[in-house]
Amino acid sequence: xxSRELAKRIRKHxxxxxxxxxxxxxxxxxxxxxxxxxxYANVLxxxxxxxxxxxxxxxxxxxxxxxxxxxxxxxxxxxFPVEKxxxxxxxxxxxxxxxxxxxVPGVEFSTGSLGHGLPxxxxxxxxxxxxxxxxxxxxxxxxxxxxxxxxxxAILFAAHFKLRNxxxxxxxxxxxxxxxxxETLALEPFVDKWTxxxxxxxEADGHDHGAxxxxxxxxSSSGRPVCVMAHTTKxxxxxxxxxxxxxxxxxxxxxxxxxxxxxxxxx
Amino acid sequence: MRNAxxxxxxELAIADPRILLITGDLGFGVFEEFARRCPRQFLNAGxxxxxxxxxxxxxxxxxxxxxxxxxANFPSLRCLEQIRxxxxxxxxxxxxxxxGSGFSYGQLGMSHHATEDVSxxxxxxxxxxxxxxxxxxxxxxxxxxxxxxxxxxxxxxxxAPPTHAADEIFTIGRSRVVRQGTDLTIAAMGAILExxxxxxxxxAKSQGxxxxxxxxxxxxxxxxxxxxxxxxxxxxxxTLEEHTVDGGFGGAVAExxxxxxxxxxxxLRVGLRVGFCSAVGSQNHLRALYGMDKAxxxxxxxxxxxxx
Numbered sequence: 298x299x300s301r302e303l304a305k306r307i308r309k310h311x312x313x314x315x316x317x318x319x320x321x322x323x324x325x326x327x328x329x330x331x332x333x334x335x336x337y338a339n340v341l342x343x344x345x346x347x348x349x350x351x352x353x354x355x356x357x358x359x360x361x362x363x364x365x366x367x368x369x370x371x372x373x374x375x376x377f378p379v380e381k382x383x384x385x386x387x388x389x390x391x392x393x394x395x396x397x398x399x400x401v402p403g404v405e406f407s408t409g410s411l412g413h414g415l416p417x418x419x420x421x422x423x424x425x426x427x428x429x430x431x432x433x434x435x436x437x438x439x440x441x442x443x444x445x446x447x448x449x450x451a452i453l454f455a456a457h458f459k460l461r462n463x464x465x466x467x468x469x470x471x472x473x474x475x476x477x478x479x480e481t482l483a484l485e486p487f488v489d490k491w492t493x494x495x496x497x498x499x500e501a502d503g504h505d506h507g508a509x510x511x512x513x514x515x516x517s518s519s520g521r522p523v524c525v526m527a528h529t530t531k532x533x534x535x536x537x538x539x540x541x542x543x544x545x546x547x548x549x550x551x552x553x554x555x556x557x558x559x560x561x562x563x564x
Numbered sequence: 565m566r567n568a569x570x571x572x573x574x575e576l577a578i579a580d581p582r583i584l585l586i587t588g589d590l591g592f593g594v595f596e597e598f599a600r601r602c603p604r605q606f607l608n609a610g611x612x613x614x615x616x617x618x619x620x621x622x623x624x625x626x627x628x629x630x631x632x633x634x635x636a637n638f639p640s641l642r643c644l645e646q647i648r649x650x651x652x653x654x655x656x657x658x659x660x661x662x663x664g665s666g667f668s669y670g671q672l673g674m675s676h677h678a679t680e681d682v683s684x685x686x687x688x689x690x691x692x693x694x695x696x697x698x699x700x701x702x703x704x705x706x707x708x709x710x711x712x713x714x715x716x717x718x719x720x721x722x723x724a725p726p727t728h729a730a731d732e733i734f735t736i737g738r739s740r741v742v743r744q745g746t747d748l749t750i751a752a753m754g755a756i757l758e759x760x761x762x763x764x765x766x767x768a769k770s771q772g773x774x775x776x777x778x779x780x781x782x783x784x785x786x787x788x789x790x791x792x793x794x795x796x797x798x799x800x801x802x803t804l805e806e807h808t809v810d811g812g813f814g815g816a817v818a819e820x821x822x823x824x825x826x827x828x829x830x831x832l833r834v835g836l837r838v839g840f841c842s843a844v845g846s847q848n849h850l851r852a853l854y855g856m857d858k859a860x861x862x863x864x865x866x867x868x869x870x871x872x
Contacts, residue, residue: 398654406625410649416615417650420622427604428626447646450615457610 318386359414412445441473456495503527666806
């Protein structure tokens with residue numbers, strides 16, 4: 298499946314899953330759907346037949362609230378049956394709102410509290426470096442999540458130890474929990490911050506699959522860890538969800554659901 | 565205790581390349597030999613305990629046994645959520661080591677008093693060990709390497725005198741009877757066992773009171789059988805911890821006894837009851853201030869026996 302088709306399916310699954318279960322964070326999934334699709338379709342060396350294959354690339358979703366998108370990507374990539382997605386957020390399910398690895402093949406790490414993924418991914422990259430392994434470690438963060446100091450501890454560490462096998466991707470949609478990033482805790486000049494901490498930063502349109510493919514695929518050219526700053530639109534693909542704070546929380550029901558699905562279904 | 569831990573871990577690390585020791589930029593004069601002899605198994609993560617613990621989890625999930633090290637509450641409470649969500653939830657082989665339990669760093673002030681860590685960490689599904697003497701430290705270090713999953717090792721600046729038999733076997737989760745007795749029991753957690761031993765010896769000599777003393781080095785999982793036996797076979801039970809009594813070792817013992825229906829004739833938790841300590845003083849000074857010294861324990865024993 299090509300990345301475009303995968304992205305479309307991730308968005309549709311996530312809309313269906315969050316609506317059925319009445320869960321939040323659909324806009325956060327729509328924001329990162331293209332990044333995740335390019336990762337699973339073109340970049341990550343993973344094998345659904347061997348989810349714990351030791352040479353696999355590691356992928357951690359640090360913005361765990363967008364877990365529905367990872368479950369959808371994994372199911373569509375063959376890690377478990379697509380039907381399992383119907384259990385999302387339901388009583389007795391393995392698929393919790395924030396991404397959990399227990400009972401879900403392919404989930405590398407459970408998150409939900411922000412600021413946890415990058416330190417752990419840094420540890421995985423450090424271990425690979427110690428063992429002279431060739432696989433890479435990818436961590437997808439939200440922009441609001443970069444308020445967490447633990448990330449900056451890891452950013453310091455990864456640069457100091459020149460973990461060139463580590464890629465941090467920021468889903469930079471410029472909206473966080475209660476307002477815009479600029480209004481909440483300004484991150485700009487954001488790229489400069491990562492650069493000054495010693496990372497190799499690549500900016501890309503977070504919905505341009507070609508641009509994402511090259512930004513995510515190319516190995517570090519500087520021997521330093523890589524940050525892919527993916528400029529995204531929160532709620533991407535559903536006009537009335539785009540660039541709003543509301544759809545960080547709201548669940549699409551009834552007519553809203555139908556309209557959203559119609560938009561996502563467009564070729 | 566610290567040197568016993570580091571020298572034991574060094575021996576283990578030389579034999580097992582999976583062992584990695586990460587310090588949060590503390591341990592001046594302690595780790596030099598370890599770093600020199602096992603340079604690929606030693607790492608200074610800087611003053612960044614949240615990252616240190618997440619990092620340790622990531623490394624552990626790739627097949628290593630990772631010890632994180634710092635003092636007082638820094639490797640535990642500062643990064644509690646990393647211990648909970650990252651290490652423990654993922655069953656990662658992360659061994660959190662804190663040096664400076666209780667009032668070990670008495671004069672350094674409240675920030676350096678580790679007086680709630682056991683209550684908080686025993687609520688997590690991890691192994692919690694607070695050894696009493698250097699032998700227990702060495703044995704516990706060895707045992708934790710062999711214990712899968714996340715563990716907490718609480719080290720003290722002071723230590724109880726050795727009480728082990730030459731052929732004694734140390735087991736995580738199994739307490740040690742270090743003085744036999746039938747009149748009452750003092751169950752101690754950690755290096756303050758020294759006080760329990762002194763009190764027991766004094767009571768035997770001066771009053772002919774036969775005190776059973778237990779070294780309960782593992783708080784989780786707790787050796788319920790030994791505690792129930794002590795409650796049933798002796799006249800009363802005192803728990804002793806250099807730690808808050810709220811939810812701590814004594815709390816764990818009380819929970820276990822009540823659920824087993826083994827109610828001692830008398831029961832008392834000796835520990836910190838005043839919240840935070842802002843008094844300045846050495847470990848012994850602060851123990852005495854809060855009734856956790858020999859005199860305080862003896863007074864409590866006599867009061868308890870008198871009531872019966």
